Ligand code: SF4
């Protein structure tokens with residue numbers, strides 16, 4: 001690993017509030033270690049802005065961005081880096097992206113997720129409540145209360161268990177929506193529906209789940225999938241397009257089963 | 262609580278016309294029917310290379326279906342209308358959903374130009390369909406090309422010259438039929454018309470390169486191990502239609518295929534010009 005540090009020009013979307021105009025503002029950051037994560041690099045930038053060492057054209061103050069776990073599991077670190085949600089590395093969240101993925105002297109454009117259903121709160125932070133509403137509409141199973149059941153009381157085939165696990169890997173980050181030319185949320189919804197439909201525990205609400213989740217998704221103003229495949233490519237958990245296919249299948253099945261009800 | 266979770270929002274078949282997935286399914290199902298139609302249409306028309314007799318026999322057979330032909334035509338129009346309605350609806354929803362664009366344009370990784378310009382190719386195809394119907398079905402776009410007839414002489418269908426008057430022939434008790442063969446060749450010999458057919462069929466091939474794969478995905482038929490095969494279906498059908506459908510206008514424009522008038526019935530007036 002080279003000890004050399006990097007100098008970068010960042011163009012960051014600055015927007016003081018939901019209904020305020022925003023613009024890209026350039027920042028010069030020096031002394032960036034290639035071993036830093038992308039978010040650590042932004043921490044360095046914010047320190048510089050606070051200490052007055054980095055020029056903040058327009059005096060916006062420190063850049064506001066979402067983050068929590070910084071280990072790729074919470075799905076908070078939403079930002080579009082150089083036109084790619086979560087940046088250039090496949091299967092990687094922004095917090096897990098390291099500065100060694102960039103070159104000294106690079107210009108980096110950083111923007112928030114953009115979609116009608118994800119309104120901007122401030123700078124790079126968007127409101128992803130729409131995802132919470134979709135989960136609340138059907139992303140759950142019915143279980144009896146009381147003591148925890150025995151772990152292997154309900155046998156599940158290996159293949160179903162593996163597939164359910166793959167779909168369960170979705171961290172609800174919203175990169176799929178940000179990547180989609182239609183701002184569609186079907187990879188996310190598909191992952192949730194596919195995860196639960198593969199499990200015996202998910203059968204009780206099988207029809208109502210998919211119908212309610214899709215209708216909540218539509219109400220939130222997400223677009224319709226036209227099979228570009230950009231979502232799966234941008235997904236930090238590499239959720240397969242099979243999720244959308246299963247979602248379509250489950251939705252068709254549920255509409256037929258619930259007809260006249 | 263579990264009671265509440267069981268009450269589904271309006272599902273049922275009405276969802277086909279209201280939900281995003283329903284609209285996609287509607288587009289896929291109508292699209293599948295239209296693909297079957299254009300593929301059979303292409304193979305039927307390729308009979309032009311088999312010559313006058315084969316082609317006009319087929320055209321005559323289609324005409325002889327009478328009411329059935331009209332059922333098919335109206336059915337096709339209904340399917341086209343539904344397909345376009347769903348497409349426009351989805352396009353508007355999607356435009357609305359993606360109203361905020363990126364300043365540094367999104368770097369698309371896997372989508373194709375065919376996928377991104379579906380609406381554009383769709384509009385070209387629609388304009389073409391309108392012209393094509395006026396051209397070869399209604400005969401209004403170019404009546405001089407449309408009005409060609411064959412006449413039954415001693416059990417054989419014979420071509421007739423331009424000056425042939427179908428109404429008079431019928432009044433005189435002759436049996437005549439439309440000469441689709443000459444209409445087809447003469448119609449596409451005109452460079453601008455031929456070019457429009459070529460362009461429209463490139464648009465059709467582009468449209469189907471994405472559409473045919475897309476419909477499998479939308480209808481839930483591209484699962485796991487079938488996916489690598491399904492992604493090839495669209496480009497394969499697109500390429501097939503491109504070759505077949507572009508070959509015809511090119512053959513006429515370059516004169517590779519010309520009207521074969523051997524045995525033309527030549528009335529006296531023919532020497533007039
Ligand atoms: S499907 Fe992938 S990109 Fe979409 S929310 Fe889940 S983890 Fe994020």
Ligand code: FES
Nearest residue numbers: 070074075077095
């Ligand atoms: S901060 Fe949790 S996934 Fe990036």
